[in-house]
Amino acid sequence: MKLQHATALATVSVAGVTARTVYTGDTLSGYPVISGLDISDLPANTISRFWISAAQAQGGTNWFVPVFVARGTNESLHSGRKLSLSASIHGDELNGIPVVGRIFKALNETVPEGGLNGTIVAIPTLNPNGNVLNQRNFFSSSSNGFWTNLNRVMPGETIEDGGGIADAYAYNIWNQVWGNLSNVDIAVDFHTLSTGSNGPLWAYADYRLPGVGRLAELAQPDVIKIDPGEPGSVETTFVDNGVPAITLEIGPAKIWNQTLISRAEAFVYRLLDDLSMTESAGPVEVDLSNTYKATNLSSVSVTYSGFARFDVVPLQDVDEGEVVGTVFNAWGDVLETLTAPVSGRVLSVRVDPAVEMGAGVIDVLYNATST
Numbered sequence: 001m002k003l004q005h006a007t008a009l010a011t012v013s014v015a016g017v018t019a020r021t022v023y024t025g026d027t028l029s030g031y032p033v034i035s036g037l038d039i040s041d042l043p044a045n046t047i048s049r050f051w052i053s054a055a056q057a058q059g060g061t062n063w064f065v066p067v068f069v070a071r072g073t074n075e076s077l078h079s080g081r082k083l084s085l086s087a088s089i090h091g092d093e094l095n096g097i098p099v100v101g102r103i104f105k106a107l108n109e110t111v112p113e114g115g116l117n118g119t120i121v122a123i124p125t126l127n128p129n130g131n132v133l134n135q136r137n138f139f140s141s142s143s144n145g146f147w148t149n150l151n152r153v154m155p156g157e158t159i160e161d162g163g164g165i166a167d168a169y170a171y172n173i174w175n176q177v178w179g180n181l182s183n184v185d186i187a188v189d190f191h192t193l194s195t196g197s198n199g200p201l202w203a204y205a206d207y208r209l210p211g212v213g214r215l216a217e218l219a220q221p222d223v224i225k226i227d228p229g230e231p232g233s234v235e236t237t238f239v240d241n242g243v244p245a246i247t248l249e250i251g252p253a254k255i256w257n258q259t260l261i262s263r264a265e266a267f268v269y270r271l272l273d274d275l276s277m278t279e280s281a282g283p284v285e286v287d288l289s290n291t292y293k294a295t296n297l298s299s300v301s302v303t304y305s306g307f308a309r310f311d312v313v314p315l316q317d318v319d320e321g322e323v324v325g326t327v328f329n330a331w332g333d334v335l336e337t338l339t340a341p342v343s344g345r346v347l348s349v350r351v352d353p354a355v356e357m358g359a360g361v362i363d364v365l366y367n368a369t370s371t
Contacts, residue, residue, distance in 0.1 A: 036176045044074040055169040058141045072116035080118025081275045084187040091130015095250035096190025099264045100124040118277040140165045152232035187245035189234040195253040199348035204247040211244030219267040294365035304335040305356045342366045
């Protein structure tokens, strides 16, 4: 791979506006540190690796985020699409990381030869803080410490405007990597379930925005959950700003599910072909014969703390009132029998048998649509 180790400020003037990738002059593990990315001043037919400091922890330690950029041909800077791939905004959700790595390994062979029409900006580990702590959220150590779900605070807020460290972190990702949309016009955010549950490959998609439905269907997932998204999430923030985006969930947390990882990788190649970013032998066709579309989700929760046995698995169809599990106490006495709240298809099932009262343990999809 050809790497760009620039030490000066790179600038390019377009229509009187100065665009620039800002290099700090520092390097980390051999790759340059930047404080702002502009894809227009990166060389064509090149893959670059950068670090960006999204925030500083207590004591001044930087939280460095790795960034890949694959720039296509010169003309495709304006004629091609600008795809964002991101993973692990929740630190325990890891299956998207190898997807990004595999994609860029393949691009190493084609990009230098002019085989990319457009630009790909990728962040394989969006939350290194959570990765280090082996858990979901972003930890800030002020006072007694706070936990923040980074996927609920996009596009962030500056410290000057009243934001905290997590808000500033999100702000810098949104503005200094994604360029407040100047570097992105279509996006996929890779996730998994949270720790302790199992599930299939599925997409969250807001079909109200043109292009989102096609994006979700190209993934050929086991499930497409059609919904308006979560405010502050990567997906919904892009969609709210007119950029087609989906969340793609790749099975369970903290477990390399090679089958689902490979399916997510294959999706990205279909997407690149469909966007005419890579050459395709013909129109990209999708197979939704095994995809379940749903508009609603209902959860099974436990009333008692104890130990649960679950009698269903992801993608199993259930009828309303059907027994799906049992909760026992330490004596082995039955505390409650769990039943399906609706007729539908099981999306996720808890794998951790230790449960606390009020916890959701099974999700069931229903109201499938043909949209």
